[in-house]
Amino acid sequence: xxxxxxxxxxxxxxxxxxxxxxxxxxxxxxxxxxxxxxxxxxxxxxxxxxxxxxxxxxxxxxxxxxxxxxxxxxxxxxxxxxxxxxxxxxxxxxxxxxxxxxxxxxxxxxxxxxxxxxxxxxxxxxxxxxxxxxxxxxxxxxxxxxxxxxxxxxxxxxxxxxxxxxxxxxxxxxxxxxxxxxxxxxxxxxxxxxxxxxxxxxxxxxxxxxxxxxxxxxxxxxxxxxxxxxxxxxxxxxxxxxxxxxxxxxxxxxxxxxxxxxxxxxxxxxxxxxxxxxxxxxxxxxxxxxxxxxxxxxxxxxxxxxxxxxxxxxxxxxxxxxxxxxxxxxxxxxxxxxxxxxxxxxxxxxxxxxxxxxxxxxxxx
Amino acid sequence: xxxxxxxxxxxxxxxxxxxxxxxxxxxxxxxxxxxxxxxxxxxxxxxxxxxxxxxxxxxxxxxxxxxxxxxxxxxxxxxxxxxxxxxxxxxxxxxxxxxxxxxxxxxxxxxxxxxxxxxxxxxxxxxxxxxxxxxxxxxxxxxxxxxxxx
Numbered sequence: 001x002x003x004x005x006x007x008x009x010x011x012x013x014x015x016x017x018x019x020x021x022x023x024x025x026x027x028x029x030x031x032x033x034x035x036x037x038x039x040x041x042x043x044x045x046x047x048x049x050x051x052x053x054x055x056x057x058x059x060x061x062x063x064x065x066x067x068x069x070x071x072x073x074x075x076x077x078x079x080x081x082x083x084x085x086x087x088x089x090x091x092x093x094x095x096x097x098x099x100x101x102x103x104x105x106x107x108x109x110x111x112x113x114x115x116x117x118x119x120x121x122x123x124x125x126x127x128x129x130x131x132x133x134x135x136x137x138x139x140x141x142x143x144x145x146x147x148x149x150x151x152x153x154x155x156x157x158x159x160x161x162x163x164x165x166x167x168x169x170x171x172x173x174x175x176x177x178x179x180x181x182x183x184x185x186x187x188x189x190x191x192x193x194x195x196x197x198x199x200x201x202x203x204x205x206x207x208x209x210x211x212x213x214x215x216x217x218x219x220x221x222x223x224x225x226x227x228x229x230x231x232x233x234x235x236x237x238x239x240x241x242x243x244x245x246x247x248x249x250x251x252x253x254x255x256x257x258x259x260x261x262x263x264x265x266x267x268x269x270x271x272x273x274x275x276x277x278x279x280x281x282x283x284x285x286x287x288x289x290x291x292x293x294x295x296x297x298x299x300x301x302x303x304x305x306x307x308x309x310x311x312x313x314x315x316x317x318x319x320x321x322x323x324x325x326x327x328x329x330x331x332x333x334x335x336x337x338x339x340x341x342x343x344x345x346x347x348x349x350x351x352x353x354x355x356x357x358x359x360x361x362x363x364x365x
Numbered sequence: 366x367x368x369x370x371x372x373x374x375x376x377x378x379x380x381x382x383x384x385x386x387x388x389x390x391x392x393x394x395x396x397x398x399x400x401x402x403x404x405x406x407x408x409x410x411x412x413x414x415x416x417x418x419x420x421x422x423x424x425x426x427x428x429x430x431x432x433x434x435x436x437x438x439x440x441x442x443x444x445x446x447x448x449x450x451x452x453x454x455x456x457x458x459x460x461x462x463x464x465x466x467x468x469x470x471x472x473x474x475x476x477x478x479x480x481x482x483x484x485x486x487x488x489x490x491x492x493x494x495x496x497x498x499x500x501x502x503x504x505x506x507x508x509x510x511x512x513x514x515x
Contacts, residue, residue: 001429002428002429004425004427004428004434014425057444058393058395058396059395132412134414135413135414135415135416136392136393136416137392137393137416138492139393139394139395140392140393140394140395140413140416141414141416143394143403144410144413145412147403147409147410148410149410156403156404156462182392183403184395184396186399187394187395188395191395200488228499256492260492267414267492268377270494272496289394
């Protein structure tokens with residue numbers, strides 16, 4: 001075997017030396033020439049039935065930061081052709097999913113391998129993003145769609161220079177980040193906007209919080225107690241998800257094609273017990289977010305429930321909670337119980353959220 | 366060449382450095398310190414999917430017998446492959462304000478590929494976890510030696 005080395009890149013070696021020695025010894029504070037106005041820092045307004053949201057001290061939320069993120073989220077300048085924005089695949093009226101199983105809206109027009117997930121209550125999603133959790137946080141995640149050839153395929157330098165041509169953006173970045181426009185601030189602003197997308201104003205929430213005298217019907221209440229028994233092991237708590245990874249028995253073969261995309265969480269952990277595990281999606285807004293699952297394979301909630309009843313596939317990683325049928329695979333439900341569950345799931349739709357003008361496209365006015 | 370200034374005066378018997386990006390920065394691509402950036406090829410879409418910078422990268426061609434050469438690209442990344450290397454100096458080195466000191470490190474890149482069949486696996490990245498771990502261990506244990514210290 002003969003190896004011919006063309007190039008080697010070990011630049012990263014310098015980083016630790018930088019940190020441990022340089023920074024300690026010769027930190028120079030830049031001279032502040034004039035005091036810039038500060039943005040108004042805010043805390044997320046979390047409804048009383050949700051847990052407190054973790055904060056990110058490296059990207060403190062501000063009113064102006066959230067608004068800047070909103071403007072960027074809907075701005076097609078983030079894509080190479082200036083044709084696609086984040087909202088091209090994440091539509092507000094569908095709780096920020098896109099209504100199709102697999103999307104071909106990206107720059108390459110290639111069909112993506114995964115279904116666009118809903119975007120809400122992301123402030124709590126701190127166990128990883130994407131269906132397999134490969135992305136660590138919203139601040140890092142944004143770089144993937146912006147640069148991916150099959151999504152927005154943007155060159156980050158071109159993006160910066162296009163944004164710098166808009167005086168309004170120059171001012172807004174200056175106020176929020178006290179600096180000129182840089183791609184890292186685009187990611188941070190997008191993250192702020194997405195953290196502010198809280199959805200907890202459904203009929204169910206109003207019932208739980210005893211607001212406006214809202215009641216659930218007998219059928220809906222029966223559905224609620226069935227969901228608590230059969231589903232909440234994973235779709236847990238008031239967020240209706242544990243943000244963790246489970247194999248709910250969709251498949252029993254996990255091919256390693258396309259950089260392991262069918263292998264789920266295994267692609268990230270390389271633990272064979274994580275084969276075919278995907279992040280539990282929230283049941284909130286689920287009546288609005290068809291089709292379902294990481295590849296959008298089911299068109300209706302009825303199909304989803306039929307899967308849980310009759311088609312759970314068994315493999316080493318199939319979750320224990322998928323064996324609710326006296327130890328056999330499947331979650332038993334009568335036809336009437338299915339109807340009750342679907343009636344309850346419909347009470348989780350948050351119409352205030354999907355109609356909220358303060359998170360809609362600001363460029364449409 | 367890396368220039369360090371402000372190193373405390375004293376006798377030093379080893380040097381310690383890390384290969385890679387420490388997790389605080391590797392886990393958040395928006396915290397860019399020093400030369401870190403998504404630009405300059407420090408990460409790419411395949412690695413951003415896993416939220417990691419590329420820690421090391423060796424590219425070239427590999428040939429075995431009469432078969433056609435293959436392009437080779439062996440990369441490491443991910444927090445588990447962040448390695449700290451400690452190397453003893455042949456003799457103690459005295460850092461003082463009187464003169465500059467210099468340590469020359471040698472990196473033997475072929476050693477990075479020790480134990481890896483690069484003809485069978487010419488492309489190593491995040492999806493080849495075991496091989497990547499081997500390469501990272503090689504960087505930690507055998508790639509670097511001190512050529513001179515004075």
